[in-house]
Amino acid sequence: MKIVICINTAWNILNFRRGLIEALLQDGHQVIALAPRDSFANELVALGCQFVDMPMPNGGTNPIEDLRLLSRMKGYFRAERPDILLSYTAKPNIYGSIAAKATGIPVINNVAGLGAAFISKSLLTVVVKILYRHALRTSDRVFFQNATDRDLFVTERLVDVKQTGLLPGSGINLKRFQPETRKRANEPFRFLLIGRMLRDKGVVEFVEAARELGRRHHNVDFALLGAADYDNPAAISRQQVDEWVRDGLVTYLGTRKDVRAEIAAADCVVLPSYREGTPRTLLEAAAMAKPIVATDAVGCREVVAHGENGLLCRVADAADLAAKLEQMLLLSDEARAAMGAAGRLKMQREFDETLVIQHYRKAIAEIARESHPNK
Template identity: 60%
Template sequence: MSGRLVKPIKVLIALNTAWNLVNFRSGLIRALVARGYEVVAVAPQDEYADHLAALGCRFVALPMDNGGTHPVHDVLLLLRFRRLFGREKPDVYLGYTVKPNVYGSLAAHSMNIAVINNIAGLGAVFIRDGWLVKLVRGLYKLALRRSSKVFFQNPDDLKLFKDSGLVRPEATELLPGSGIDLNRFEVVPLAQEMHPAGKFRFLLIARMLRDKGVGEFVEAARLIHKRWPQAECCLLGFVDAQNPTAISGTQVDAWVAQGVVNYLGVSDDVRAEIATADCIVLPSYREGTPRTLLEAAAMGRPIITTDAVGCREVVDDGINGYLCKVRNAENLAAKMEQMLSLSQDQRKNMGLRGREKMEREFDEQIVIQKYLNAIDAIFSTRPIKSSMSSYQT
């Protein structure tokens, strides 16, 4: 008697940090594993890599120069991806963030591996203009032209790529950001509701980058302190020295010494920090769909963010938060004062409407199902070659 043993479909997922995998893709990884897929998670080694085994996947470290533009480093990354794919032989590659999307996809296409991309915001380089933007757009066009699916996290980025001819329109689809786990991020009472005598806390959760609007937040905090001494403005997130728009740790320390803001460092469980805040602020210049705002809204926190690509999708102005002008500290301060002027019940209701919006539009299960559908579509039209072996009985 003879037969064929079909090994599980192997999915290789790559991002620029293991931290990103753990914090933003855990739900998807668990869903892929639950479906019986073999999942290999790839990123540079960091202290979060050890957490990935608990999700049921296998971690493979892959060095990459995330913030650099040196052509030799990028060619080496392309070669590392090719060696990795030759060793792992995945059936499908899921790429996130710029370098895995570009160089991982180019390597996968060259080896006839199916590719699904996720354009989760275009970063600092697309905010500006010049030769680097042209180069990155050209690389994206090469990397995405044969992808089975290219997901976008907001309609502006999707339109930009379509209008610029960087992607085949029929391969594109819109996602509600990375989605939010509504069971993990539950509504908790507002901080002032728990501690009425405490200060009102504004909290910005992001990497310490100029393009996240950290500078505008600090300047708005200076203005707020003059009229609202009971208000506290806090920063939470990595000091990312590799990014071209990074704010140095020295600068952050200086702001703290001046009494303008409090720096809370980093957190492995952002829920505890959101719970201590009364309003979450993100004055970013451009985003995919900011996960921190989804988390904040899911926990019933009112939000202030910019009327910018990726940010405006999370806030219905005046309903679950306020939209402010981009790169405008004065307007941001005015919106923060508007939030301070609301009653506790008004802020509570604003937060609850944010939770309702998350349940209606941003549930993580929506994202997961779209990925499962995309993988199903790939293997309904092409055979699984790399994962099959035969046996005799």
């Protein structure tokens, strides 16, 4: 089959869907990556994909630009006639689904997280719900990464429960992410937050917690890893990040093509996010046997069992985050190691990437039978 995978960045396809792509290629399918071109596009080609540049206004809400995207997608699907579309992230899920269905192409959606539009409860929330309802009503499958998001979509009548399925996030490659520590004697205890520099990721609360703990503990480093000045309404500017660095509150590591070395150098991985699908950074940290501090929020609580493989704090509460970080800091090395081991075991039981691939293989085979019943 000719299978299109559409996501809002080539980086996202490569980092989160590599295992799925390799499996589909192994099964003999042709895989086309449809996304805005960036520096990772050539790596997708090297993996065995065809790459098609699809410019996409990721963070904007300009209806003219969105209609242009819809038109471009319809034109592509009419010309290329793929057998199936696998879509991820908001705009591919909405406009990709509408375009595919307008041209008779089956669709499997993946709603990985609801993002700022659902957190803010604004007029934008109403518009996005209307768009999702229209886009998903004829989708063949709609996968969710946690039951809370699925229940919300079903309750709001954005999707029929019969269309839906649950996945353990994007899954984690347990061979690629293995327990490893890269610490030298006398290095500071490092808390590491990995994610785009967005307010919704709890970055501001992390910095406030660093400010509070820095007054009482002097051999501790609070590190940020991820892109600043991201095209998103909740973005934190690079100027603000640099100011925090000058004030001695955090270390900013920029971005990394491969985060494993930074996770290995951390003592604890932190994600004080307001809402997630299933956060990949926490799956990577747990797979590498790192204890975690995260918010008791949708998506995070599915990965972190409080007191077992990490600690959960209240959402948007810098004081409670600081208390949980201090609790983690004061644990013995043995207690933190036990949390890390419990996290690795949880990944093996619940979040192995092979589970996600099995779900997709089954859905694709079912759609193939429905589309070609005589074969």
